[in-house]
Amino acid sequence: MTPAFPSDARASARLLVEGLAARGLEAAVLSPGSRNAPLIQAFEAQGIPCVIALDERAAAHHALGLSLALNRPVAVVCTSGTAALNHAPALAEAERTGLSLISLTADRPAGTADQWESQTLVQDGIHAPHVRASFSWSAKTTPDPTATLDAMATAWTSGPIHVNCPFAEPLYPDTATTPFAPRPWSTPKGPGTAVSTVDANEMAHWLSTLQNAMDQGKRILLLGGTQSHALSRATLDTWARNAILAGDSTSGLGAHPDAIVATDRWMRGQRKSGGLDRPDLAITFGAPILSKALRHWLREGRIAQLHLDPGGRAPRAFNGELTAFRLPIAAALDAAARKWADRAPNVNWAGPWHALEQRLRTAHAPALAAAPWSDLTVHAALHAALPAEAELHLANSTPVRYAQLFHDPTRRQPWSNRGVAGIDGCTATAVGAALAGQSVTLISGDLGFLYDANAFHVHPLPASLRIAVIHNGGGGVFRWLPGPVRTGLLPTHFEMRHGLELHAVCDLHGLEHQRVETAEALNAALEDWWSDSEVPRVLEIATPPERSAEAHRAYMEGVSA
Numbered sequence: 177m178t179p180a181f182p183s184d185a186r187a188s189a190r191l192l193v194e195g196l197a198a199r200g201l202e203a204a205v206l207s208p209g210s211r212n213a214p215l216i217q218a219f220e221a222q223g224i225p226c227v228i229a230l231d232e233r234a235a236a237h238h239a240l241g242l243s244l245a246l247n248r249p250v251a252v253v254c255t256s257g258t259a260a261l262n263h264a265p266a267l268a269e270a271e272r273t274g275l276s277l278i279s280l281t282a283d284r285p286a287g288t289a290d291q292w293e294s295q296t297l298v299q300d301g302i303h304a305p306h307v308r309a310s311f312s313w314s315a316k317t318t319p320d321p322t323a324t325l326d327a328m329a330t331a332w333t334s335g336p337i338h339v340n341c342p343f344a345e346p347l348y349p350d351t352a353t354t355p356f357a358p359r360p361w362s363t364p365k366g367p368g369t370a371v372s373t374v375d376a377n378e379m380a381h382w383l384s385t386l387q388n389a390m391d392q393g394k395r396i397l398l399l400g401g402t403q404s405h406a407l408s409r410a411t412l413d414t415w416a417r418n419a420i421l422a423g424d425s426t427s428g429l430g431a432h433p434d435a436i437v438a439t440d441r442w443m444r445g446q447r448k449s450g451g452l453d454r455p456d457l458a459i460t461f462g463a464p465i466l467s468k469a470l471r472h473w474l475r476e477g478r479i480a481q482l483h484l485d486p487g488g489r490a491p492r493a494f495n496g497e498l499t500a501f502r503l504p505i506a507a508a509l510d511a512a513a514r515k516w517a518d519r520a521p522n523v524n525w526a527g528p529w530h531a532l533e534q535r536l537r538t539a540h541a542p543a544l545a546a547a548p549w550s551d552l553t554v555h556a557a558l559h560a561a562l563p564a565e566a567e568l569h570l571a572n573s574t575p576v577r578y579a580q581l582f583h584d585p586t587r588r589q590p591w592s593n594r595g596v597a598g599i600d601g602c603t604a605t606a607v608g609a610a611l612a613g614q615s616v617t618l619i620s621g622d623l624g625f626l627y628d629a630n631a632f633h634v635h636p637l638p639a640s641l642r643i644a645v646i647h648n649g650g651g652g653v654f655r656w657l658p659g660p661v662r663t664g665l666l667p668t669h670f671e672m673r674h675g676l677e678l679h680a681v682c683d684l685h686g687l688e689h690q691r692v693e694t695a696e697a698l699n700a701a702l703e704d705w706w707s708d709s710e711v712p713r714v715l716e717i718a719t720p721p722e723r724s725a726e727a728h729r730a731y732m733e734g735v736s737a
């Protein structure tokens with residue numbers, strides 16, 4: 177029988193949290209507030225592992241990182257008012273990358289926003305464009321709690337949800353109570369083990385569409401952007417016999433050694449070599465790919481596109497015919513590979529693509545050796561020193577781009593918030609993943625690090641976290657673009673040369689800090705950097721901005737000469 181909906185705030189919150197936990201909710205990030213006190217008490221009473229984070233924007237990114245690392249739904253809980261709006265950036269990121277983030281925003285009872293009550297705004301549905309589904313959990317609007325909880329659990333399998341919770345006072349117990357001990361965190365899964373439901377008809381449609389394309393001898397490009405699930409090497413081997421694999425290191429395709437990961441570098445070579453054949457069909461998945469050049473080249477060719485997305489998103493990337501399939505990415509690729517296991521290879525057209533890639537890879541070492549101390553050589557040193565077990569997070573914007581040049585197929589799939597490519601939660605996402613017990617190393621720029629410094633207002637702080645901050649005096653990416661310098665405003669309005677001392681941020685938050693300014697000092701620092709520590713470590717690496725931009729340009733020129 178459907179339980180009656182309780183009007184009492186604490187009972188209502190308990191019913192919600194119990195229901196979410198019974199459906200797989202794993203952990204929560206709680207931000208202080210009074211209106212959300214019923215939710216805080218309910219999480220604590222359920223023994224659900226919780227993290228306390230001050231800044232709701234960071235808190236939502238912590239939950240994103242936790243969800244990524246645990247491969248489970250994770251809640252973020254806040255009070256009413258602007259606190260609720262601060263969940264938006266992480267929800268938007270989760271919506272694009274399909275992570276199960278549950279935003280629970282406490283609210284005052286319906287109508288109070290119009291009654292001169294403080295800390296109120298209209299909260300129902302405020303995140304609607306950036307979530308899979310919005311709910312209101314309230315005695316007035318939730319007639320069937322069980323069905324509503326089931327709908328929440330269905331929606332979160334492929335992305336974030338928002339649940340607004342209007343609570344009337346009283347919000348607290350009448351007498352003093354003793355908190356329970358939370359249960360321990362479950363083991364981090366790393367990318368790649370969640371199973372979401374597969375629609376058999378949709379799968380059959382995908383396989384027959386693909387079969388048609390194969391039978392017509394189409395030149396197929398499998399093209400991936402950031403997504404959180406690992407792709408099986410056996411599956412990729414079969415795909416590589418029937419298609420070209422290209423995509424970001426964060427797409428999972430990089431597990432195959434022939435995948436073209438440094439796509440901007442490849443595009444540079446492609447243009448210089450006078451142009452290669454475009455594919456007839458691109459099979460796409462994940463967040464938008466990093467290479468604008470590749471995207472535009474395919475768009476100019478109006479390439480036909482099959483898009484895989486478990487949440488049913490259907491971005492028309494190349495102005496060609498688009499067919500979208502609401503399917504989990506790994507499951508769709510696995511099923512196709514099983515079907516094709518014995519098929520004769522069809523990759524003749526791919527020969528020149530791979531020959532070009534091989535040439536670029538051979539030219540990499542000499543071009544790198546010719547580079548002076550700069551962002552390029554720092555990224556090379558960091559990637560070379562990274563321990564095998566480290567989970568790598570890459571901040572926007574140049575860290576994730578440099579990483580394509582140093583990709584190693586034998587490594588774990590790295591992560592970057594490329595869904596919407598914000599700099600506003602890269603540190604907090606890495607903190608969240610580290611809170612789940614992963615050994616996370618984040619490579620960040622200085623602006624991104626300063627922007628998201630509230631990521632450290634979290635309790636507890638994960639000691640296993642390592643952050644390498646490339647301090648090139650501001651937003652180095654703006655020197656990669658031809659436009660900003662032409663404005664005459666590059667240092668002030670784009671790079672934002674701040675001149676701030678990063679150690680002050682580290683001191684404030686009790687982080688270990690070390691600054692290096694030379695290759696020798698960097699290599700010496702890295703020797704012991706990943707050893708056990710009591711607190712997170714920040715390694716600030718100072719590089720010259722002008723020379724860094726020039727070294728990157730010379731490298732690209734050198735490899736594609």
Ligand SMILES: Cc1ncc(C[n+]2csc(CCOP(=O)(O)OP(=O)(O)O)c2C)c(N)n1
Pocket residue numbers: 572573574575597598599600620621622623624625648650651652653654
């Ligand atoms: C929330 C948000 N604001 C602004 C931007 C635009 N943006 C992209 S990269 C960047 C500069 C980042 O600078 P830094 O962290 O130092 O990294 P670098 O450019 O050196 O890679 C800015 C402001 C963004 N992506 N997200």
